[in-house]
Amino acid sequence: MAEELFDRLVDAFEGGRAAVFCGAGISAPAGIPLAGALVDAALEALEATAEERQHIGTAALPFEAFMETLRLEGTHEDHLLIFREGSPAPAHALFAALAARGFLRTLCTTNFDLLFERAFAARGLPPGTPKLIKVHGSVDDLESMAVTLRQVAGQTFSRPRAEAIRHVFLTGEHDTVLGRSDTAAPIASISLP
Numbered sequence: 260m261a262e263e264l265f266d267r268l269v270d271a272f273e274g275g276r277a278a279v280f281c282g283a284g285i286s287a288p289a290g291i292p293l294a295g296a297l298v299d300a301a302l303e304a305l306e307a308t309a310e311e312r313q314h315i316g317t318a319a320l321p322f323e324a325f326m327e328t329l330r331l332e333g334t335h336e337d338h339l340l341i342f343r344e345g346s347p348a349p350a351h352a353l354f355a356a357l358a359a360r361g362f363l364r365t366l367c368t369t370n371f372d373l374l375f376e377r378a379f380a381a382r383g384l385p386p387g388t389p390k391l392i393k394v395h396g397s398v399d400d401l402e403s404m405a406v407t408l409r410q411v412a413g414q415t416f417s418r419p420r421a422e423a424i425r426h427v428f429l430t431g432e433h434d435t436v437l438g439r440s441d442t443a444a445p446i447a448s449i450s451l452p
Contacts, residue, residue, distance in 0.1 A: 278364070355378035364390060373399060
């Protein structure tokens with residue numbers, strides 16, 4: 260089963276028919292915190308009491324709603340500076356190498372950080388190679404992040420964001436999407452009709 264999956268992925272990448280969809284876990288080795296760690300760090304910086312931390316924890320406030328609250332309180336940008344830091348992790352370098360060889364044309368991420376851009380630049384790839392879709396915005400455009408955080412916190416979605424997801428999973432020039440279904444699942448290939 261694993262060998263068959265590997266062969267399918269190799270074939271899809273070699274044919275330029277694969278796209279990648281990834282989230283925060285790909286940037287964790289570069290020192291970018293996952294959502295829970297970022298919320299904890301923000302609460303610590305805000306000197307939240309144990310009672311306030313527990314209240315936020317039991318409210319099961321989505322990360323985006325928490326960040327939107329920080330933005331409204333005027334502290335949002337300070338806590339997002341971490342997303343401007345870091346060097347690409349091995350996975351960023353791998354996908355940049357695949358793109359440089361023409362094996363990867365579309366990469367979609369929920370990450371705010373600039374690690375893919377740095378990995379692509381290190382390979383000498385021109386902007387737009389591969390097509391980089393950042394569905395939650397980017398730290399180099401804080402307003403794009405703020406708009407996305409507001410939309411997700413309010414459970415509304417923009418047409419461009421929906422179109423980006425549709426491109427990755429339905430209308431793009433690829434027939435395979437490489438991604439993870441959750442933090443515990445192995446990398447999987449999704450073949451599209």
